[in-house]
Amino acid sequence: MKREDQKARQEFTSEAEELLEALSSDVVELESQGEEVRPELVNKIFREVHSLKGLAGMLGFDQISELSHGLEDMLDRLRMGKIPINRTLVDVLFDSVDSLNRLVIAIQNPEVAGLVDLPGLAGRIRDLSSSQRPRKGEKGLDRIDLDEQTRRSLTEYEEHRLGENLRKQRSIFSIELSFDFATFDEKLRAATSVLNESGEVISTLPAIDPSGAGEGIAFRLLYGTMAEREEVERRLGGEARVSSLVRQPSAPAAAAQGEALDDEISLRSVSNTVRVDIARLDAVMNIVGELIVEKTSLESLSRGFGLQSERIGFQELNRIARNLDRKLSDLQRSVIEIRMVPVGQIYSKLARTVRKLARELGKEIELVLRGEETELDKMMVEELTDPLMHIIRNAIDHGIEPAAERVAAGKPSAGSVVLDAYQKGNSVVIDVSDDGRGIDPERIRPVALRRGLIEPRESVDLPRAIELLFTPGFSTAAAVSGVSGRGVGLDVVRKNIQDLKGTIEVMSEPGSGSTFRISLPITLAILQALIVRAGTDAYAIPLTSVEESLRIRPDEIRTVEGREVYMLRERAIPLLRLSDAFATESEPRSKHFIVVTRSGERQIGLLVDSLVRQQEIVIKSIGARLDSVPGIAGATEIGENEIILVVDVGSLIDQFGSAARGRRAAG
Amino acid sequence: MKVLVVEDSPSMLSMLSNIIESDSDGLALEIVEASSGFEALKILPHHRFDAVVTDINMPDINGLELVSFLKSHPTYREIPVLVVSTEGSAEDRRRAEALGAEEYLVKPFEPVDLVEKLRRLLGG
Numbered sequence: 001m002k003r004e005d006q007k008a009r010q011e012f013t014s015e016a017e018e019l020l021e022a023l024s025s026d027v028v029e030l031e032s033q034g035e036e037v038r039p040e041l042v043n044k045i046f047r048e049v050h051s052l053k054g055l056a057g058m059l060g061f062d063q064i065s066e067l068s069h070g071l072e073d074m075l076d077r078l079r080m081g082k083i084p085i086n087r088t089l090v091d092v093l094f095d096s097v098d099s100l101n102r103l104v105i106a107i108q109n110p111e112v113a114g115l116v117d118l119p120g121l122a123g124r125i126r127d128l129s130s131s132q133r134p135r136k137g138e139k140g141l142d143r144i145d146l147d148e149q150t151r152r153s154l155t156e157y158e159e160h161r162l163g164e165n166l167r168k169q170r171s172i173f174s175i176e177l178s179f180d181f182a183t184f185d186e187k188l189r190a191a192t193s194v195l196n197e198s199g200e201v202i203s204t205l206p207a208i209d210p211s212g213a214g215e216g217i218a219f220r221l222l223y224g225t226m227a228e229r230e231e232v233e234r235r236l237g238g239e240a241r242v243s244s245l246v247r248q249p250s251a252p253a254a255a256a257q258g259e260a261l262d263d264e265i266s267l268r269s270v271s272n273t274v275r276v277d278i279a280r281l282d283a284v285m286n287i288v289g290e291l292i293v294e295k296t297s298l299e300s301l302s303r304g305f306g307l308q309s310e311r312i313g314f315q316e317l318n319r320i321a322r323n324l325d326r327k328l329s330d331l332q333r334s335v336i337e338i339r340m341v342p343v344g345q346i347y348s349k350l351a352r353t354v355r356k357l358a359r360e361l362g363k364e365i366e367l368v369l370r371g372e373e374t375e376l377d378k379m380m381v382e383e384l385t386d387p388l389m390h391i392i393r394n395a396i397d398h399g400i401e402p403a404a405e406r407v408a409a410g411k412p413s414a415g416s417v418v419l420d421a422y423q424k425g426n427s428v429v430i431d432v433s434d435d436g437r438g439i440d441p442e443r444i445r446p447v448a449l450r451r452g453l454i455e456p457r458e459s460v461d462l463p464r465a466i467e468l469l470f471t472p473g474f475s476t477a478a479a480v481s482g483v484s485g486r487g488v489g490l491d492v493v494r495k496n497i498q499d500l501k502g503t504i505e506v507m508s509e510p511g512s513g514s515t516f517r518i519s520l521p522i523t524l525a526i527l528q529a530l531i532v533r534a535g536t537d538a539y540a541i542p543l544t545s546v547e548e549s550l551r552i553r554p555d556e557i558r559t560v561e562g563r564e565v566y567m568l569r570e571r572a573i574p575l576l577r578l579s580d581a582f583a584t585e586s587e588p589r590s591k592h593f594i595v596v597t598r599s600g601e602r603q604i605g606l607l608v609d610s611l612v613r614q615q616e617i618v619i620k621s622i623g624a625r626l627d628s629v630p631g632i633a634g635a636t637e638i639g640e641n642e643i644i645l646v647v648d649v650g651s652l653i654d655q656f657g658s659a660a661r662g663r664r665a666a667g
Numbered sequence: 668m669k670v671l672v673v674e675d676s677p678s679m680l681s682m683l684s685n686i687i688e689s690d691s692d693g694l695a696l697e698i699v700e701a702s703s704g705f706e707a708l709k710i711l712p713h714h715r716f717d718a719v720v721t722d723i724n725m726p727d728i729n730g731l732e733l734v735s736f737l738k739s740h741p742t743y744r745e746i747p748v749l750v751v752s753t754e755g756s757a758e759d760r761r762r763a764e765a766l767g768a769e770e771y772l773v774k775p776f777e778p779v780d781l782v783e784k785l786r787r788l789l790g791g
Contacts, residue, residue: 008685011678050724051676054753057775058682065775152765153735155723156758181712185705189727204728206708206736217708 009107012059016052016104020097023048027093030085037085039161039200045093046075052100063118064103070122071096074129080160083131086282092124144172145245150205150220158203158222165200165224166246169344169372172202173232175221176241178209184217192221194235199225226373280338287331294323332618336523339379343421343430344372346385353389354417357396364403364414365396371421376428377523380500384430384518387493391432391516392417394490399436399514409511411435427502427544428522433515439508441465448474466506470494498599498650501527501544519544527619529646531612531638532595535579535587538644540617540636541606545649547596549611554592557607566594566605573605576656581631582645599650606647619646630655668789669697669714673707673721673733674751683720683751686778687785694789704728708736716746718788723752723759731762738767747788751781 026045030037053068071093077083099116106113141163154162165172175195179187192201202222209216222245225232233242297320301313347369358365376384400406400415407413420431444465448454451473460468468474475489497504502520521527521544529540530549550568557564557575565572573596579585594605617636622645633648670687674680684698699714701707705727707719719737723730730750737743749770750763760771770784 008678008682011681015676015678044726047724047726050753051679054774055676055679057753058679149735149739149766152762153731155729155731155762181709185709185727188705203732205732206704206728208740 008059012055012061013104013107015055016064016100019048019052020101020104023052023100024097027090027097030093031090039079039164040196042075042079042085043157046072046079049075061103061107063106063113063116064100067096067100067103067118067121070125070129074125077129079157081164083128084278084282086279087286088124088282089128092121092128095121096125141166143246150203150222153205154203154222161200161202162222162224165202168224170199170224170226171229172245173223173225173229174243174245175223175232175236176207176218177221177236177239178216178218180216184219188219191236191240195221195223195225195232198227198235199223199232226371228370276338280334284331284334284338287327287334291324291327291331294320294327332526336377336526339377339523340375341378341381342372343374343376343381343384343428344369346381346388347372347419349385350389350392350419354392354396357393361396363396363400365400366414366416368416368418370419374421374423374428375522376421376520380520380523383496383500384520387496387518388419388430388432390490390493392419395432395434395436395514395516399434399438401437405437423522424519427519430518430520431515432518433513435513438510438512438514439465439469439506440510444468462508462510466508469506501542503544503598526616528614529617529636530595530614531644532578532593532606532608533610533612534577534582534606534608535584537579537582537584538612538638538642539578539582539608540638540644540646541595541597541649542633542646543614545597545599545647547598547603549593549595551591551593554588554590557592564607568596568605573603574656575605575607576652577607578647581652581656597649597653599653602653604649604653604656606652617646668694668717669699670785671699671701671707671710671714671716671719673701673704673719673725673730675703675722675725677702679722683781686781687720690778690782694786704730704733707733711743716743718747718749718785720749720751720785723750723763731759731766734763734766734768749784749788751776 023045026041026048030041030045033041049068049072053065053072056062056065056068074083074089074092078085078089083089099118099121102112102116106116141159143166144162162172177188177191188204192204195201200223202224205220205222207218207220209218223232227235229242229244233240236242297316301316301320305313351367351369354365354367395417396415400417401409401411403413406415416435418431418433420433422429439462441460441462441464445454445460448460448468448471449456453468453471453474454460470490470493472489472491474491494504497518497520500520502518504519505517506514507517508514521542528543530543530546531538531540533539552566557566558572559565560572564575564577566575567573573594575594589609593608593611595608595611596603596605615638617638619634619636622632622635631648631652633646635643636646637643672680672683672687674683680700680702684700687696687698699710699716701710704721704725707721708728719733721730721733730752734748734750737746737748744767747769748767749772750760750768751772751774752759752763753774760773763771769788772781772784
């Protein structure tokens with residue numbers, strides 16, 4: 001290193017500056033990604049620090065080498081999932097980049113080195129490195145069909161990422177791609193970035209071009225994703241060979257869950273606990289810290305009260321109020337996030353029961369589970385298990401035909417049941433679809449007749465048949481096979497879903513199957529509401545119950561059989577004056593608004609004086625005394641200390657009647 | 668004799684090349700530099716190399732993947748490989764050896780150690 005000393009030093013300085021610049025912007029990016037940090041980013045930051053350490057070590061820049069060494073250890077533990085990412089860690093990264101920058105400047109201007117508190121920083125890094133994150137159970141790498149060569153060429157980090165992908169119940173695919181030698185780097189990078197949008201490329205192994213012509217080169221990628229194989233192929237434009245490497249693609253968690261399941265027992269878990277990613281708790285802790293800061297400013301403001309000018313005091317008070325408001329919403333959002341769990345948590349239970357049921361009924365069933373990562377409030381996920389199981393039982397028992405019948409109809413002998421969860425706006429939708437015979441009004445009608453649910457001459461079309469399925473007293477299942485029902489009908493399923501402020505609808509195609517669609521608000525703790533005024537008071541109507549709102553003149557309100565109705569697209573919607581429902585004062589007005597609301601298949605138009613706005617509300621219980629008042633779900637504060645009632649559309653309709661009932665009476 | 672040096676850090680790459688060039692008197696080595704695994708793959712068919720020196724931690728494809736490719740390739744499998752990486756990754760070292768890498772050198776190293784290992788690979 002004698003002759004090249006000066007040159008090497010210069011080269012080092014300029015490369016170190018570049019590395020630190022990249023590092024700095026990557027740490028900013030890391031901070032902005034919050035809790036859902038992309039593993040590639042953490043690995044990139046690790047590599048940058050790793051390169052810096054290697055260089056500094058070779059050239060004998062001991063301080064840079066030591067600091068980056070400690071940092072590298074910490075980042076290695078972070079990328080291997082051994083320590084959690086949190087605010088403190090990001091702060092240490094920022095401070096480290098700062099200090100490293102100063103140490104690089106100090107190569108030319110040694111006095112700058114005095115500005116760096118190396119022992120302090122090293123201590124903070126050590127503390128973070130020794131923090132522990134709870135182990136997350138088996139990686140399950142033995143479930144993967146990997147040849148020896150590929151397994152050996154995985155670095156420790158890649159092996160860890162493979163395990164993480166398995167733990168998240170992603171499918172692992174082997175993707176083989178062949179490229180022309182001249183352009184393989186661009187094309188492979190393009191393919192990798194497409195794949196990374198909906199999964200993670202875990203490793204990239206070059207291989208001999210299978211064509212053997214020597215003109216090209218092949219790559220074998222290991223890829224973890226929630227997407228289906230066909231979807232991966234489609235994204236790659238059809239030139240890739242994609243094959244699955246996981247031996248048990250469906251219900252991978254089943255084995256881990258262990259105990260045999262008794263079908264008689266409710267599938268709901270008994271646990272009321274939520275396992276929380278430490279990062280989410282850290283987020284709450286941070287916000288609490290920020291709230292304390294605001295409290296301190298409030299204290300100092302009150303101590304100085306009367307000392308500073310009124311205008312400055314007022315501005316300061318305003319600032320604190322704004323900050324408090326913002327931090328409290330952050331806190332609220334964080335706590336709600338903690339309540340969220342992936343729907344996939346109940347998938348494995350459902351999968352086990354499906355296998356058991358299929359065996360009992362002698363039917364071959366292929367269960368497809370999609371969207372397991374979709375998050376929903378923990379409480380709702382638990383409440384959903386029984387209704388979902390009920391719908392799946394119905395699908396297998398009544399929907400899917402016996403194998404012979406299916407083959408005769410030109411279908412595959414195995415019936416398919418698909419569970420698909422996805423987010424749609426503020427709701428989570430869960431579709432349960434089967435490819436069975438569909439709902440046949442001709443099979444429903446005699447049953448309904450026997451149960452006295454319809455008149456002998458009443459004809460039954462598909463919508464009426466679906467309505468009948470949900471009518472109390474319809475359930476015939478127990479008599480048919482003992483598998484579905486258990487004395488519980490779809491009416492109870494609908495009731496359960498409505499209790500969760502959700503809706504259930506059914507689509508069916510004779511001969512090709514049915515879909516039961518459950519829509520739920522993501523959480524019950526916060527919901528979007530329409531604020532309206534009626535008489536002297538304001539009310540909040542949950543948006544999940546609102547179909548539309550329109551402005552009408554008083555002369556458009558008609559009276560049919562003693563009841564006020566509004567003709568909406570040739571359909572009579574029964575009206576309810578909200579001020580009457582809650583017995584408050586109201587004056588005659590020249591114009592009204594109707595908020596058309598729905599609960600299940602039942603509709604009612606709420607007559608109000610004005611629409612105020614849409615806003616997010618938090619429902620609070622109003623205490624036992626008012627809890628039993630029909631039509632009220634609770635109370636909420638809508639700012640400026642105004643507390644208003646939240647309307648419960650379901651129980652209002654129970655109390656005052658609905659379109660469905662009105663229509664049947666008329667027909 | 669020709670040596671391919673693969674390293675993504677430019678100053679580390681030039682440092683490695685300098686050491687090999689200036690300290691390996693008597694070996695008359697010609698050095699070809701690749702600043703990534705991809706570049707190494709592109710360069711390989713155009714030369715007959717007597718040895719490959721590679722880093723492990725690199726973007727796109729890493730050193731182990733490069734070694735795996737070389738050691739399973741009918742044309743390149745005989746080329747001896749020296750893996751140069753930093754300490755702390757004993758596991759990666761084990762893997763490099765399992766894949767067939769002949770030598771392993773830990774950064775930071777003394778120039779003489781690099782030359783010594785390379786000399787051994789080249790049978791000199």
